[in-house]
Amino acid sequence: MAYDNSKRANASSLSTMYGRITHNENSRMMKICFCSDMDKSVLLNNFDKRGWMQVTADDDWNFYWAGTQTCRNIFSVDSGYRMHDNQIINHFPNHYELSRKDLLVKNIKRYRKDLERDGSALAEKVNDGGINGPKYLYLDFIPVTFVLPADYNMFVEEYRKNTQSTWIMKPTGKSQGAGIFLINKLSKLKRWSREAKTSFHPAIGKESYVISRYIDNPLLIGGKKFDLRLYVLVTSFRPLKAYLFKLGFCRFCTVKYDTSVTELDNMYVHLTNVSVQKHGGEYNNLHGGKWSVQNLKLYLEGTRGKKVTEKLFGGINWLIVHSLKAVQPVMASDRHCFECYGYDIIIDNNLKAWLVEVNASPSLTSTTVNDRILKYKLIDNILNIVLPPDGIPDVRWNKIPSAENLGNFELLIDEELASQTQEDNILGSMTTGKQRINNRWK
Numbered sequence: 001m002a003y004d005n006s007k008r009a010n011a012s013s014l015s016t017m018y019g020r021i022t023h024n025e026n027s028r029m030m031k032i033c034f035c036s037d038m039d040k041s042v043l044l045n046n047f048d049k050r051g052w053m054q055v056t057a058d059d060d061w062n063f064y065w066a067g068t069q070t071c072r073n074i075f076s077v078d079s080g081y082r083m084h085d086n087q088i089i090n091h092f093p094n095h096y097e098l099s100r101k102d103l104l105v106k107n108i109k110r111y112r113k114d115l116e117r118d119g120s121a122l123a124e125k126v127n128d129g130g131i132n133g134p135k136y137l138y139l140d141f142i143p144v145t146f147v148l149p150a151d152y153n154m155f156v157e158e159y160r161k162n163t164q165s166t167w168i169m170k171p172t173g174k175s176q177g178a179g180i181f182l183i184n185k186l187s188k189l190k191r192w193s194r195e196a197k198t199s200f201h202p203a204i205g206k207e208s209y210v211i212s213r214y215i216d217n218p219l220l221i222g223g224k225k226f227d228l229r230l231y232v233l234v235t236s237f238r239p240l241k242a243y244l245f246k247l248g249f250c251r252f253c254t255v256k257y258d259t260s261v262t263e264l265d266n267m268y269v270h271l272t273n274v275s276v277q278k279h280g281g282e283y284n285n286l287h288g289g290k291w292s293v294q295n296l297k298l299y300l301e302g303t304r305g306k307k308v309t310e311k312l313f314g315g316i317n318w319l320i321v322h323s324l325k326a327v328q329p330v331m332a333s334d335r336h337c338f339e340c341y342g343y344d345i346i347i348d349n350n351l352k353a354w355l356v357e358v359n360a361s362p363s364l365t366s367t368t369v370n371d372r373i374l375k376y377k378l379i380d381n382i383l384n385i386v387l388p389p390d391g392i393p394d395v396r397w398n399k400i401p402s403a404e405n406l407g408n409f410e411l412l413i414d415e416e417l418a419s420q421t422q423e424d425n426i427l428g429s430m431t432t433g434k435q436r437i438n439n440r441w442k
Contacts (some may be wrong), residue, residue: 009383018142032392035061037070040364042375046383050391064089068360071095075334083336088386088393091360092237092339093332098323099341099360101210102147102172111326112139122322141319142355145212147172155211159186164216168261170357171202178198180271182214215354219347221291221299223256228293228345232320232412233382235399237333239415243385244317246408247374250291290371304351313353319345319355321413335395338386340378381407 036043043065047054055061057070064087066074071091074081083089087214097103115123125134146155148169160166169189171179183189189211217223231245253271300309320343342362346354364379367373384405388397400417 034065035059035065036065037067038065038364042364042366042372042379045376046379049380050383061293062088064088066090068095068211076150085395086337086393088395090338090340092234092337093334094330095360097327097330097338098108100168100172101222101357102208104327104358105142105145105147105210107326107330108139108142108323112136113137122202130244138318139322140333141315141322141353143212145210148209148211150208151403156186167211168214169209169211172208172210183211215346217349218257219349219351220257221250221252223254225257226250226252226291228296228316228343228347229362230293230316230320230343230345231362232324232341232343232380233385233409234324234339234341235386236335236416237324237328237331238325239419240328241399241414241416242321242412243406243409244320244412245378245381246293246410247377249374250293252289252291254289288331290368300351308351310346312353314347316353317412319353323355323358324413338382340382375388377408381409385409 031051033055034047034052034069035055035057035178035219036047037057039338044054047063052063056062064070066089068091071089071093073079074089075093085250092226097107112123121137126137127134139212144158146158159167164184166182169180169192171300181192185319227250228234228248229251230248235241235243237398297309297313319434337361340362342359344356344359346356349352364375366375384407385401386399389402390396398416400414
């Protein structure tokens with residue numbers, strides 16, 4: 001791609017602004033041009049390492065690391081923007097089908113029903129004698145959840161089956177723990193509705209919330225609740241290609257877990273979000289309340305045994321794959337796109353994994369030294385996977401990286417590879433059969 005002098009000058013001024021390295025004129029013509037509306041060091045340092053040149057959104061660019069709203073603007077019908085074969089961007093047009101809390105629930109429920117209708121063994125149900133009736137044997141990985149105000153009556157019906165249960169309310173369009181609270185009485189929900197001037201009536205268009213049965217038996221370590229933050233890279237939805245970053249981490253609460261009514265409003269007890277916990281008096285700036293997945297595995301193998309630990313992490317891989325398959329039919333799988341989702345998973349004290357939510361823009365802010373190293377590796381590995389071997393963006397590439405380029409990622413699912421393997425096996429068996437026949441008649 002060629003650039004005129006005005007664009008080069010503009011890029012140079014931006015390079016100076018962000019402290020970028022100025023490259024000589026001869027090499028600049030070979031540079032990959034990137035654009036980003038996120039001034040994060042883990043991003044910019046990675047782009048620097050590759051000798052990329054920063055430009056503005058109005059210039060010709062090859063690679064765009066954009067915020068979700070910027071991405072929506074680019075893909076909107078009104079923008080009229082059409083990307084070329086040498087341009088890629090870090091979000092799918094409707095990434096929110098997975099990351100909006102209400103749409104995630106809706107898509108998973110639809111996925112289950114579709115499998116049930118098709119008679120799939122995946123949709124098998126079992127009745128464990130509980131008050132909630134039959135549950136999915138293989139697809140029971142999200143807590144019972146309703147969208148308010150639309151599902152208010154269904155929620156009340158479910159609540160009355162067990163009035164001792166605790167529920168957690170989350171606004172569908174917010175993140176980082178904003179607007180979240182717990183309830184254990186229906187009267188508290190009604191009081192909140194009045195105070196928030198929000199009527200739970202489907203005909204009234206108000207901000208929607210999801211309300212989920214609170215996982216009140218979380219696995220505790222040191223008496224504290226934690227969740228898992230795992231990074232999942234999706235390079236295509238059709239066929240589905242996804243990778244799991246092996247360097248995920250646990251996020252701990254700063255206050256010991258307590259289910260008493262007096263602690264119901266204490267978010268330092270219940271919410272693991274760093275954006276919440278860092279404001280607490282017990283927050284530790286050195287480790288940031290984080291623990292590596294590797295340490296968690298060692299701890300669980302030592303306290304619970306290797307077999308159940310392997311089963312747990314196999315179940316986590318399972319729920320990630322099926323959450324992606326749940327949105328696959330509705331996702332716009334644009335070949336210019338890839339996505340790094342941040343999965344938040346709670347483990348209960350029976351070592352069962354629950355999907356809490358999925359983030360389309362997981363934080364790239366570094367709270368500790370280890371955090372910065374981890375996130376730098378994350379971005380570096382992502383770039384190695386989504387770019388062809390020559391490092392130049394090209395949507396015609398099949399997005400099948402070499403084993404070396406996977407870095408700290410491991411393959412979760414590749415439907416294209418699975419399909420090819422299946423075809424090879426069929427052809428192999430046919431060839432073997434033919435050879436047997438030929439040998440027989442020699």
